[in-house]
Amino acid sequence: xxxxxxxxxxxxxxxxxxxxxxxxxxxxxxxxxxxxxxxxxxxxxxxxxxxxxxxxxxxxxxxxxxxxxxxxxxxxxxxxxxxxxxxxxxxxxxxxxxxxxxxxxxxxxxxxxxxxxxxxxxxxxxxxxxxxxxxxxxxxxxxxxxxxxxxxxxxxxxxxxxxxxxxxxxxxxxxxxxxxxxxxxxxxxxxxxxxxxxxxxxxxxxxxxxxxxxxxxxxxxxxxxxxxxxxxxxxxxxxxxxxxxxxxxxxxxxxxxxxxxxxxxxxxxxxxxxxxxxxxxxxxxxxxx
Numbered sequence: 001x002x003x004x005x006x007x008x009x010x011x012x013x014x015x016x017x018x019x020x021x022x023x024x025x026x027x028x029x030x031x032x033x034x035x036x037x038x039x040x041x042x043x044x045x046x047x048x049x050x051x052x053x054x055x056x057x058x059x060x061x062x063x064x065x066x067x068x069x070x071x072x073x074x075x076x077x078x079x080x081x082x083x084x085x086x087x088x089x090x091x092x093x094x095x096x097x098x099x100x101x102x103x104x105x106x107x108x109x110x111x112x113x114x115x116x117x118x119x120x121x122x123x124x125x126x127x128x129x130x131x132x133x134x135x136x137x138x139x140x141x142x143x144x145x146x147x148x149x150x151x152x153x154x155x156x157x158x159x160x161x162x163x164x165x166x167x168x169x170x171x172x173x174x175x176x177x178x179x180x181x182x183x184x185x186x187x188x189x190x191x192x193x194x195x196x197x198x199x200x201x202x203x204x205x206x207x208x209x210x211x212x213x214x215x216x217x218x219x220x221x222x223x224x225x226x227x228x229x230x231x232x233x234x235x236x237x238x239x240x241x242x243x244x245x246x247x248x249x250x251x252x253x254x255x256x257x258x259x260x261x262x263x264x265x266x267x268x269x270x271x272x273x274x275x276x277x278x279x280x281x282x283x284x285x286x287x288x289x
Contacts, residue, residue, distance in 0.1 A: 023040065023043070025044075025047075025095075026089070027040075028040045028043050028044050028047075029044070029087075029089040030089075032044060032084075033088075033089065041084060044084050045080060045081065045084055048080060048083075048084070048095070048096070048099055049077075049080070051076075051080065051096060051099050051100055051103055052073055052076035052077055052079070052080050052103055053073060053076075054100075055072075055076050055079075055100060055103045055104050055107060056069055056072035056073045056075075056076050056107060057069070057238075058232075058238060059072055059104065059107055059108070060072055061238065061239050061254070063111075067111070071110070071114075072107050072110070072111075074110075075106050075107045075109070075110030075111070076103045076104075076106055076107045078106045078110075079099075079102040079103035079104070079105060079106025079107065080099060080102070080103050080106075082102050082106065083095070083098055083099035083102035083103065084099075086102075087099070121165060121166060124162055124165065124166055125166045125262060127152065128148065128152070128162060128163070128166065128262050129262050129265045129266040129269070130266070131143075131148050131151040131152050132148055132262060132263050132266040133266040133267075133269075134151060135147045135148060135151050136263075136266065136267075142220065142221065142222045142225075142263065143263075145159060145160070145259075160255065163255050163258050163259060164251075164254075164255065164258075166258060166262070167254055167255070167257070167258040213268070214264075214268070217264050217267040217268055218230075218264065220267060221260055221263060221264070224246065224256055225256050225257075225259055225260035225263065226260070227246070228242055228246075228253060228256045228257050228260055229257075229260050229264075231245065232257060239253045239254055239257070240253075
């Protein structure tokens with residue numbers, strides 16, 4: 001629309017078009033965090049929904065077919081909502097990084113709540129952990145498959161079958177704990193991934209030491225198991241993609257992942273003692289370990 005002097009102004013439709021321009025991520029966060037704009041919150045959730053499917057798909061690889069992907073996605077949505085609620089853009093952390101940890105934790109907690117792993121499988125996983133711990137305590141190095149099988153009193157074929165049966169129970173849960181070197185203070189994975197800026201200085205130091213202990217435990221893994229952990233948890237590769245990198249089958253990668261997780265538990269919890277919440281569940285018909 002033209003006015004005298006050759007100036008132009010936008011029409012109402014053009015003005016509305018500018019107002020309807022989709023807000024960018026920074027604008028959405030400001031609108032929600034500073035003004036409580038629920039429409040902005042909904043937009044943030046919808047724009048990040050792909051992270052839920054991503055996390056659910058990665059976790060589903062290690063679970064039996066009886067566990068529905070849709071259920072994992074449902075658990076993950078709660079994690080995403082929690083992430084949007086608690087995320088602080090001012091801290092300079094990428095939301096995707098923060099949200100993935102929350103979503104994954106919510107999915108694992110959801111699996112724990114529905115108690116989908118039989119007690120026999122949990123017990124089997126603990127037996128493997130203890131066998132690994134005993135052998136590695138004696139030998140001072142990572143135990144081989146043959147040594148763990150002998151410690152368990154089974155042949156190698158049966159040991160590999162036990163690993164396959166245990167793979168679903170080998171998921172790291174944010175609730176699981178281990179004690180520090182003094183045996184006095186317990187830590188959980190959840191404590192180590194939460195925002196340390198909300199903790200007091202003493203707690204930050206303790207968590208830093210616990211992270212270092214976890215890093216040392218990962219460094220102590222056999223090379224291929226350490227590589228699987230790095231590619232899966234740090235690089236975000238799928239088991240199939242890791243298999244392509246290592247030149248092995250997806251099922252072999254799954255076995256390496258299971259051994260790595262059980263070995264980490266054995267290193268971090270050398271006495272093989274039952275963890276608080278897990279021990280409580282073991283008295284019931286079902287539960288996840």
